[in-house]
Amino acid sequence: MAAVAICIVRLRHLFAVVMLTGVFSLLSAALLVQLDAVDVAFTEAAVGAGISTVLMLGTLTLTVRRERVPDSMPIAPLAIVFITGGALVYGTFDMPGFGDPNAAPHQHIAPDYIKGSEVDIDVPNIVTSILASYRGFDTLGEVGVVFTAGVGVLLLLSSGGIAGRRHGRDPDEDGKDQSQVGEGEAEEEQSGPGQTGKDKG
Amino acid sequence: MKHHLVLRVITKTLIPPILLFALYVQFHGDFGPGGGFQAGVIFAAGFILYALVFGLETARQVVPAGTLRALVAAGLLLYALVGVASMLLGYNYLDYDALRADDTAGQHLGIIVIELGVGITVAAVMIAIFFSFAGRPPRIKDEDW
DSSP states (O other), X not given: OHHHHHHHXXXXXXXXXXXXXXXXXXXXXXXXXXXTOHHHHHHIIIIIIIIHHHHHHXXXXXXXXXXXOOSSOOHHHHHHHHHHHHHHHHHHTTSOOTTOTTSHHHHHTHHHHHHHIIIIIOOSOHHHHIIIIITHHHHHHHHHHHHHHHHHXXXXXXXXXXXXXXXXXXXXXXXXXXXXXXXXXXXXHHHHHHHHHHHHO | XXXXXXXXXXXXXXXXXXXXXXXXXHHTTTTSSOOHHHHHHHXXXXXXXXXXXXXXXXXXXXXXXXXXXXXXXXXXXXXXXXXXXHHHTTSOTTOGGGGSSSHHHHHHHHHHHHHHHHHHHHHHHHHHHHHHHHTSOOSSOGGGO
């Protein structure tokens, strides 16, 4: 995975980069299977390796083939990345070990869920019973996020636009709106796949 | 991609199993891994494969834009309405015990229905996003790849 990540950073040919992100997603899906998180692995394989790769390819047809070589070595961003990464790694030192039965969440709420899904809900897959029943409200919010993302992309990108959207505006404002749509699209392509990935986790 | 005979034949044989597997993941989510999110994405992947091989216009005829927009909202509404239904029956919002006299049966019903809502919204959103990305005229030529 580290090798693939380094290749992604080093390569300038964007088509190869998109393909390698797909490979990276598939590898992380395999890693998640190793960690016994089959549901998440499932999502990672379908969303990360499948749909986002296709979406990135679709985006690639709208932009250029090669990444531009930067004029100077970007020192400040590199420093920020290292500091943030170091802080995150430092933060993991306080976390309980993987599968540690004495970890706080395993003491407090996990036993309730594990017993509860057998008694109250009678569903063998505890992930489903937590997602859909115990945390039903959260999942409703997640579906709301997916819905909002979809509506946002439709508003920005769909060719016809929503009927009557531009009514009652003067031409000047309309022109401004057009240019904003162009900028927003670039933003959306960045945040879109990341966001979907996030709420699956 | 009219000239890719192998691709077309393989795609045609692959799409039914993909959609069937999506339905399996959807409705078997209580017992095995999976659920609405995964099923919706797999379902959308079937349609995207179809659109990639047989062209966007053909795929748009299968799922018209209006239907897609309706489905995006329908899934979320279905989910929210389950909550409203349980509230009208005198329980908390999204408390599935309200749906049936037997508590676990109510939970089963509630989970199946809300997972269906999740699946519908996710599949429709994924297809809609793909259509709107792929529907824009490309700025580069095919040979540039």
